[in-house]
Amino acid sequence: MTEPTLKLLPAAEMRPPGLDLWDGSPDPPRREVRILDVIHRMFDFTVDRTNTVERRVLHLRALHLLDGKPVLVEKRVIQDSLVFAALGSSERTFADPLRAWNAMPGIAADHAKLAFSDTRALPCQAEEAGLLEASAGVPALVYRHEAADREHQIFFNLEQCAVGLKLRTLEGKAYWDYLD
Structure with a gap:
């Protein structure tokens, strides 16, 4: 499939x-989440500092439209068959990647909970800011998080960029909401 063909889909x-693993659950309506662009790349990541075991990490970035407003989300996923099976379709994964991760068997039972520490918003980097601000006309913010699965000693950082939205936490669940 050529590049021009991809853009027409x-x-x-x-x-x-x-x-591409899917659990049969329906995707959100297109009006809620629409992935405009997806970038993914694989790279090695040390998950255990004691024996330097290496696993692959899938680095995903997608531009959404949420309620008609552009949102750029970045996600890194440890390569694991259970992870990909639990994530299901890409649309639902990007809609709420934290919930998708924590809904996994074992994860939900607190055997390996992945938690994000919400930090203050900072200006987006030039590339993402230009992409978002061109559509929204307002400054873009980036929310930096530190993720930790302490049972498996997995640590990595996640950046989520948004325009006019803030990442909030309610009862341990992260979700996007409008800025105050």
């Missing part, structure tokens, strides 16, 4: 390689 039909 509806956004809902585009799925990044490696996230």
Whole structure:
């Protein structure tokens, strides 16, 4: 499939390689989440500092439209068959990646909970800011998080960029809401 052909496909039909496992649950309506662009790359990541075991990490970035407003979300996923099976379709993964991760068997039982520490918002980097601000006309913010699965000694950072939205936490669940 050529690059021009890819651009002609509806956004809902585009799925990044490696996230094609699906559990049968329906995707959100297109008006809620529409993936306009997906970038993914693989790289090695040390998950255990004692024996330097290396696993692959899938680095995903997608531009959404939430309630008509652009949102750029970045996600890194440890390569694991259970992880990909639990994430299901790419649209639902990007809609709420933290909930998708924590809903996994074992994760939900607190055997390996992945938690994000919400930090203050900072200006987005030039590339992301330009992409978002061109659509929204307002400054873009980036929310930096530190993720930790302490049972497996997995540590990495996550950046989420948004325009006019703030990442909030309610009862341990992260969600996007409008700025105060």
